[in-house]
Amino acid sequence: xxxxxxxxxxxxxxDLQQSIxxxxxxxxxxxxxxxxxxTRTEGGGGASKVIENGNVFEKGGVNFSHVYGKLPDILKxxxxxxxxxxATGVSIVIHPQNPFVPxxxxxxxYFCMSEEENGKITDEWFGGGIDLSPAYPNEDDTLHLHQTxxxxxxxxxxSYYPTFKTWCDDxxxxxxxxxxxxxxxxxxxxxxxxxxxxxxxxxxxxxxxxNSFLPIYAEIVxxxxxxxxxxxxxxxxxxxxxxxxxxxxxxxxxxxxxxxxNGRIESILMSLPPHAxxxxxxxPKENSDEAASLLFFQPKNWIN
Amino acid sequence: xxxxxxxxxxxxxxDLQQSIxxxxxxxxxxxxxxxxxxTRTEGGGGASKVIENGNVFEKGGVNFSHVYGKLPDILKxxxxxxxxxxATGVSIVIHPQNPFVPxxxxxxxYFCMSEEENGKITDEWFGGGIDLSPAYPNEDDTLHLHQTxxxxxxxxxxSYYPTFKTWCDDxxxxxxxxxxxxxxxxxxxxxxxxxxxxxxxxxxxxxxxxNSFLPIYAEIVxxxxxxxxxxxxxxxxxxxxxxxxxxxxxxxxxxxxxxxxNGRIESILMSLPPHAxxxxxxxPKENSDEAASLLFFQPKNWIN
Numbered sequence: 075x076x077x078x079x080x081x082x083x084x085x086x087x088x089d090l091q092q093s094i095x096x097x098x099x100x101x102x103x104x105x106x107x108x109x110x111x112x113t114r115t116e117g118g119g120g121a122s123k124v125i126e127n128g129n130v131f132e133k134g135g136v137n138f139s140h141v142y143g144k145l146p147d148i149l150k151x152x153x154x155x156x157x158x159x160x161a162t163g164v165s166i167v168i169h170p171q172n173p174f175v176p177x178x179x180x181x182x183x184y185f186c187m188s189e190e191e192n193g194k195i196t197d198e199w200f201g202g203g204i205d206l207s208p209a210y211p212n213e214d215d216t217l218h219l220h221q222t223x224x225x226x227x228x229x230x231x232x233s234y235y236p237t238f239k240t241w242c243d244d245x246x247x248x249x250x251x252x253x254x255x256x257x258x259x260x261x262x263x264x265x266x267x268x269x270x271x272x273x274x275x276x277x278x279x280x281x282x283x284x285n286s287f288l289p290i291y292a293e294i295v296x297x298x299x300x301x302x303x304x305x306x307x308x309x310x311x312x313x314x315x316x317x318x319x320x321x322x323x324x325x326x327x328x329x330x331x332x333x334x335x336n337g338r339i340e341s342i343l344m345s346l347p348p349h350a351x352x353x354x355x356x357x358p359k360e361n362s363d364e365a366a367s368l369l370f371f372q373p374k375n376w377i378n
Numbered sequence: 379x380x381x382x383x384x385x386x387x388x389x390x391x392x393d394l395q396q397s398i399x400x401x402x403x404x405x406x407x408x409x410x411x412x413x414x415x416x417t418r419t420e421g422g423g424g425a426s427k428v429i430e431n432g433n434v435f436e437k438g439g440v441n442f443s444h445v446y447g448k449l450p451d452i453l454k455x456x457x458x459x460x461x462x463x464x465a466t467g468v469s470i471v472i473h474p475q476n477p478f479v480p481x482x483x484x485x486x487x488y489f490c491m492s493e494e495e496n497g498k499i500t501d502e503w504f505g506g507g508i509d510l511s512p513a514y515p516n517e518d519d520t521l522h523l524h525q526t527x528x529x530x531x532x533x534x535x536x537s538y539y540p541t542f543k544t545w546c547d548d549x550x551x552x553x554x555x556x557x558x559x560x561x562x563x564x565x566x567x568x569x570x571x572x573x574x575x576x577x578x579x580x581x582x583x584x585x586x587x588x589n590s591f592l593p594i595y596a597e598i599v600x601x602x603x604x605x606x607x608x609x610x611x612x613x614x615x616x617x618x619x620x621x622x623x624x625x626x627x628x629x630x631x632x633x634x635x636x637x638x639x640n641g642r643i644e645s646i647l648m649s650l651p652p653h654a655x656x657x658x659x660x661x662p663k664e665n666s667d668e669a670a671s672l673l674f675f676q677p678k679n680w681i682n
Contacts, residue, residue: 314654344658352650352654
């Protein structure tokens with residue numbers, strides 16, 4: 075089997091970004107993505123595509139990047155012999171207007187290292203995931219997410235879904251509040267190819283995850299985007315967005331890596347909500363939908 | 379000279395909290411502080427006093443705490459022989475309604491450690507500071523802040539103001555944006571008493587800093603609270619509050635210490651703005667007041 079080239083991964087990711095943006099624009103029906111191309115002084119760059127003040131989406135980013143060059147010091151602990159690296163991926167965070175449409179996050183990425191510049195790869199891996207952060211409980215949407223992800227995973231390895239689902243629940247915990255960011259999904263990292271064939275399989279898995287974004291999210295957006303909402307619902311959405319910002323700024327490894335490795339700040343922080351609130355000691359009323367959501371967001375086996 | 383007792387520090391801090399809250403209530407003229415008493419399972423507790431939705435203050439916290447007991451693991455690197463500690467202080471963050479009234483932050487604290495519970499002190503220090511985060515440039519207010527702080531400092535040690543002013547500028551830098559949180563003030567830590575007399579002096583300095591809060595802030599609030607503002611001003615205030623949240627969640631040591639040492643979350647995060655915004659790649663228009671503020675916030679020698 076022919077060895078997989080980095081360019082094949084990059085081509086896929088660029089196409090994925092384009093097709094997701096086109097479909098989200100159609101869903102929105104009002105705003106379009108603006109492209110912001112950027113370059114990294116030390117090597118590589120990316121294209122951030124951002125939608126703002128749409129009919130359905132208040133703020134969303136679909137970012138592609140391919141950065142490379144000398145391995146930053148911050149990554150040196152991960153490896154002993156590598157001096158050079160390539161990292162490429164697509165990252166998405168969408169903050170919808172309607173409090174009944176959940177925030178979605180997706181990332182698929184590939185990383186490789188070598189001793190010489192563009193030399194023989196000494197270590198490489200795939201990582202990624204999709205997860206949903208609704209403000210309100212919605213069992214149908216949550217099942218749609220988890221069932222789709224399980225089907226995607228099961229085609230590759232039946233251990234993937236349970237492992238990556240648990241990993242996601244662990245990762246997206248707001249530890250200081252002992253609270254989940256949302257209803258999870260899957261999260262995986264450091265999937266290392268054992269040989270050329272396995273690398274093709276892991277690339278296929280990356281594609282399967284990337285390609286599941288639209289079927290998952292378009293369905294959920296369609297179901298909920300016309301729902302009517304009131305001031306109370308918006309307030310709760312803003313409170314939950316505050317939690318989202320807390321998680322990303324305090325715990326998210328990608329965010330911290332980006333900030334400390336002199337990444338492009340606006341592309342990294344596009345994940346932050348357009349508008350968030352922090353009220354002192356805010357507690358939802360007993361038996362309210364807001365109180366129910368906090369119970370709903372606890373890690374559960376959604377499918378068996 | 380009689381050794382200073384911990385209770386004298388605590389009495390001062392509780393009185394300071396009370397007098398600041400009373401004065402801020404008068405300034406606000408509408409809302410009052412609500413008290414939230416809390417206890418810490420491992421020893422001690424505090425009183426969080428919070429004002430919300432006031433005429434002048436949108437959200438503000440004036441917190442007193444005195445916690446003690448076995449030294450948490452997270453602090454063990456700071457000392458070799460201590461097993462027990464006391465920490466007490468007052469922390470304030472005020473987010474005003476009017477975008478021309480700056481956010482203020484103040485903290486005064488005392489920390490001591492001992493081998494035995496409540497035994498002979500093996501290490502102790504005072505720390506604190508006051509700093510201002512306006513959304514718009516205001517030279518008069520900035521000079522009032524720095525001049526008052528310099529007068530306070532000079533009565534104790536003429537090296538204090540320049541040292542603590544620079545420390546403050548360094549500390550309140552939003553590193554990933556190479557931007558200041560505001561116009562600084564003073565920041566100091568680990569002021570260790572050399573003997574009983576020196577400890578009394580350091581306590582007097584704590585009192586002088588604490589007592590300077592009202593003369594500094596009441597004057598600045600009075601000057602600006604009736605200023606008219608428009609949508610653009612509010613938007614910029616929300617963007618600057620987003621920066622404030624970024625700083626506190628990513629860099630602030632007190633916040634991280636609190637979150638990792640099982641502190642009281644709502645008291646720690648009362649510093650977060652009631653309402654913040656993140657717009658993608660937001661850049662103020664050339665020659666606008668908003669653009670001017672970013673230049674104004676650079677560290678400067680305000681007084682010579």
